[in-house]
Structures are given as C-alpha cells and as structure tokens.
Amino acid sequence: MSAPQPRPNVLAIPAYVPGRPPTPREGLTTYKLSSNENPYPPLPGVLAAAEQAAAAMNRYPDMAGIDLYAALSARLGVPASDLSLATGSVALIYQLLQAFCEPGDEVVYAWRSFEAYPIAAAVAGAASVRVPVRADGRHDLDAMLEAITDRTRVVLVCTPNNPTGPAVTQTELDTFLAAVPSHVLVVVDEAYVEFVRMSDAVDGVATYQRHENVVLTRTFSKAYGLAGLRVGYAVGPAPLAAALRAVSLPFGVTSVAQAAAVASLAAEAALLERVDALVAERARVVEGLRAGGVDVPHAQGNFVWFGVGDRALDLAAACDEAGVVVRPFAGDGVRASIGEAEANDRLVEVASRFLG
Known part of the structure; x- marks a missing residue:
C-alpha cells in the first residue's frame, strides 16, 4: 500500500x-x-499597547477585529465592509488566489517580482504567467495586457515592485485597468506604498473606488515596523472583501498584532x-x-x-x-x-x- x-x-x-x-x-x-x-x-506607545494585549494571551483574539477595522476605516475613509485583515499582505495574496482561481486558471504578474506570487499561484492550483519586467525594472503593462487570456482570473501589479524598485504611475494604471476585462481581478500590491515619492503616484483608494474588479493589499510590516507581528489588510469593493474574509484563517491576526496596529495608526x-x-x-x-x-x-x-x-x-x-x-x-x-x-x-x- x-x-x-x-x-x-x-x-x-x-x-x-x-x-x-x-x-x-x-x-x-x-x-x-x-x-x-x-x-x-x-515606538514606546506601540510597544506598550502590544505588551498590554500580551497580558491577555490566554484569550482568543477578537476575530471580528472591531477596533482595527474601525481605525482603518477612519484612516482611509472607506467603509469597514470594504476591508479584510490577514497575517500580512502576503496572506491576502494567498487568500485572493484561493478565493478566485480554479485549478488550471491563470495568474498574470510581472517577473521578477514578489517571490511569493508563484508559490501562491501553485497553492491555488493556478498556472503562473510571468511577464518580464523592462530593462529598467518597471512593469511592462502592455505586455501584461497581451498575456491575458480567457483563462486569466487574476492579475497582480506590485507597485513599488519588489525587488526591482520602480512604481507604476496613476496614468499607467488607469490605462491598464481600462483595458483589463471586467471579470479579471486586478490586485494592486502596495506593501511599500508609504515610501513612494514621485509625480503621478497611484492613489490606490481612489482607484479601487472607481472599479469593481480592483483590490489593494497593504501591510503594517514595512513602514509601520510590525514585521514580527504579521498584520496586513486588503481594501476592495464589499463583495470582494467579503470573499477574502470568508476564506481567512479564524483568529489569524493576534490580539497583540491588532493592538499594535491600532496604536501605530494613532501614532502615524x-x-x-x-x-x-x-x-x-x-x-x-x-x-x-x-x-x-x-x-x-x-x-x-x-x-x-x-x-x-x-x-x-x-x-x-x-x-x-x-x-x-x-x-x-x-x-x-x-x-x-x-x-x-x-x-x-x-x-x-x-x-x-x-x-x-
């Protein structure tokens, strides 16, 4: 046997x-x-909030994430129904592909880009379609459009692109989104958005609000310095955010992580x-x-x-x-x-x- x-x-x-x-x-x-x-x-205030939360580690975290959802909703000016929490933005990428891809579907992304993309696609049973970045490390959005087929379910746009560094502009993204079929989910991975300093920078929140097929993924790991606590969030139209919450790991974001994230937003x-x-x-x-x-x-x-x-x-x-x-x-x-x-x-x- x-x-x-x-x-x-x-x-x-x-x-x-x-x-x-x-x-x-x-x-x-x-x-x-x-x-x-x-x-x-x-920061001392963030550390104090984490330590206070750790004192109750014998209790499960708030699975509804009420305080953090409320803080993010107020900070971004979006309804809480458009948000989903997870253990870092990388977990959200995994969840998005699991929620929207059937085995054999295609996921299009630039390459080289975030190393977790091909892993997440393989976990979902989807096929990776890698589109080479340009010589200057930028996304070739025209080539990515050409790579979309009837089997494409998700397109990942990493901006700024990890590991090459450049970011796409709002004009480039708008042109791209106008040409992507409406049934294809476009994930704008903004793990490093707080570091962007350029003209015509992407306004992710305004962008998702104009499209029914756009989700943003962000993290507290980089700019906010909470890499060791693993907390990220997605922003998207309510039906897409609800699908993410449906496939999320129960009690995934710990009480310590939630408290530190709320304190970080207060100390932004x-x-x-x-x-x-x-x-x-x-x-x-x-x-x-x-x-x-x-x-x-x-x-x-x-x-x-x-x-x-x-x-x-x-x-x-x-x-x-x-x-x-x-x-x-x-x-x-x-x-x-x-x-x-x-x-x-x-x-x-x-x-x-x-x-x-």
Missing part, C-alpha cells in the same frame, strides 16, 4: 527563500539588509517621520551608488536593486564579507534594504568597488 500523497500542485510549489541573518564577524558590527525590514525599534505622524528619514537615506544611497558608477533602477520602496544577473551571488558574498547581508536572486540580481547609515555606507562602498 502506498503512503499518502499530496496533490501534484503541492509537490510543484517552489520554496520561499527568506532573507538570512548576517554572518557574525569578529570585531565588526554586522547588519541585515536582506528582508526589507524597518530598522527603527517600536511619528512613524511617517521615520519613513521620511528612510526615504532621505534611500536618496543618499542612490546618489552614492551613482557617484560610484553604479546604475540602479528608480527606487520607490525601502530598498535598491542591482540587476547584475549571473554575478548576484558574488556581489552578495562581497557584501557579506563587509558585514552586510543582502538578498541575492540567483541569475537576476541583488536587493538591498535601506537600513542603518553605517550599513548603507558599507553597501555603497562594496557595490561601487564591485560594479563601478
């Missing part, structure tokens, strides 16, 4: 490769620039000052790289991208030797988060020496 076997699509799921911690170096402070984390520690002004500082540091890093002869795409997240192809592992190893660990994507390039000033200085020095 044979042993139990998982579904064939499960066996085909690619592994998610997380950013690894830095290698200890004697006499050298090491830094992790491999996971796009916010380098700032929690202070947190966004930190984001402004990271954006300024991003500009300094890009300027330093270009002064060192290194060209990088137009960075709009909290990271920069080195499209070095087959040299990715070598560049990552050189950074590791200097005490900064980055995220290599073998054969494509290297992504480096914007972190502490000293870490960023070392990154610029190593990359300029390696690539300049």
Whole structure:
C-alpha cells in the first residue's frame, strides 16, 4: 500500500527563500539588509499597547477585529465592509488566489517580482504567467495586457515592485485597468506604498473606488515596523472583501498584532517621520551608488536593486564579507534594504568597488 500523497500542485510549489541573518564577524558590527525590514525599534506607545494585549494571551483574539477595522476605516475613509485583515499582505495574496482561481486558471504578474506570487499561484492550483519586467525594472503593462487570456482570473501589479524598485504611475494604471476585462481581478500590491515619492503616484483608494474588479493589499510590516507581528489588510469593493474574509484563517491576526496596529495608526505622524528619514537615506544611497558608477533602477520602496544577473551571488558574498547581508536572486540580481547609515555606507562602498 502506498503512503499518502499530496496533490501534484503541492509537490510543484517552489520554496520561499527568506532573507538570512548576517554572518557574525569578529570585531565588526554586522547588519541585515536582506528582508526589507524597518530598522527603527517600536515606538514606546506601540510597544506598550502590544505588551498590554500580551497580558491577555490566554484569550482568543477578537476575530471580528472591531477596533482595527474601525481605525482603518477612519484612516482611509472607506467603509469597514470594504476591508479584510490577514497575517500580512502576503496572506491576502494567498487568500485572493484561493478565493478566485480554479485549478488550471491563470495568474498574470510581472517577473521578477514578489517571490511569493508563484508559490501562491501553485497553492491555488493556478498556472503562473510571468511577464518580464523592462530593462529598467518597471512593469511592462502592455505586455501584461497581451498575456491575458480567457483563462486569466487574476492579475497582480506590485507597485513599488519588489525587488526591482520602480512604481507604476496613476496614468499607467488607469490605462491598464481600462483595458483589463471586467471579470479579471486586478490586485494592486502596495506593501511599500508609504515610501513612494514621485509625480503621478497611484492613489490606490481612489482607484479601487472607481472599479469593481480592483483590490489593494497593504501591510503594517514595512513602514509601520510590525514585521514580527504579521498584520496586513486588503481594501476592495464589499463583495470582494467579503470573499477574502470568508476564506481567512479564524483568529489569524493576534490580539497583540491588532493592538499594535491600532496604536501605530494613532501614532502615524511619528512613524511617517521615520519613513521620511528612510526615504532621505534611500536618496543618499542612490546618489552614492551613482557617484560610484553604479546604475540602479528608480527606487520607490525601502530598498535598491542591482540587476547584475549571473554575478548576484558574488556581489552578495562581497557584501557579506563587509558585514552586510543582502538578498541575492540567483541569475537576476541583488536587493538591498535601506537600513542603518553605517550599513548603507558599507553597501555603497562594496557595490561601487564591485560594479563601478
């Protein structure tokens, strides 16, 4: 008798490769620039709210997320019925594909883009249709339109794009959405939206309000610094948000995560000052790289991208030797988060020496 076997699509799921911690170096402070984390520690008020919630860890969290839904509704100016919570925006991507894709349906997305997309598609039994990004790391929205077929159920637009960095403009997105068939769900993945500083930036909330087939996914992991607590949210028309809530894991978002997220929204002004500082540091890093002869795409997240192809592992190893660990994507390039000033200085020095 044979042993139990998982579904064939499960066996085909690619592994998610997380950013690894830095290698200890004697006499050298090491830094992790491999996971796009916010380098700032929690604000005291946010930490206090989390600690207070942790004192009741013997109780289940509020599955209805009443306080967090209310805070997000007020912050975004949308009804709570248009929202859905999950354990980070990546969980929402999984849930969207599970809710809207049948086995054999197609999911269209840019590549290289977020590493979880092909995994989520495989989990849902859907086929990935990868559309190469342009040479400058931007989405090729025209090619993505051409890739849509009768089997397409979902299109993922990652803006800013992780790991290459550029964001789509509102004009580009509007033109794209006008051409996408109305039965195809368009997911605008805005995990890094708070870091965008560009003309004609996408207004995600206004965009979903004009379309019945658009959902936004966002997270508290990046700008708000709650990566370790896992809380994200989707914004979309009420029927789509209801479908997401229907497939969500019961009690998935913990009491600690909910309390910290509510406190973060209350402290948003202070947190966004930190984001402004990271954006300024991003500009300094890009300027330093270009002064060192290194060209990088137009960075709009909290990271920069080195499209070095087959040299990715070598560049990552050189950074590791200097005490900064980055995220290599073998054969494509290297992504480096914007972190502490000293870490960023070392990154610029190593990359300029390696690539300049």
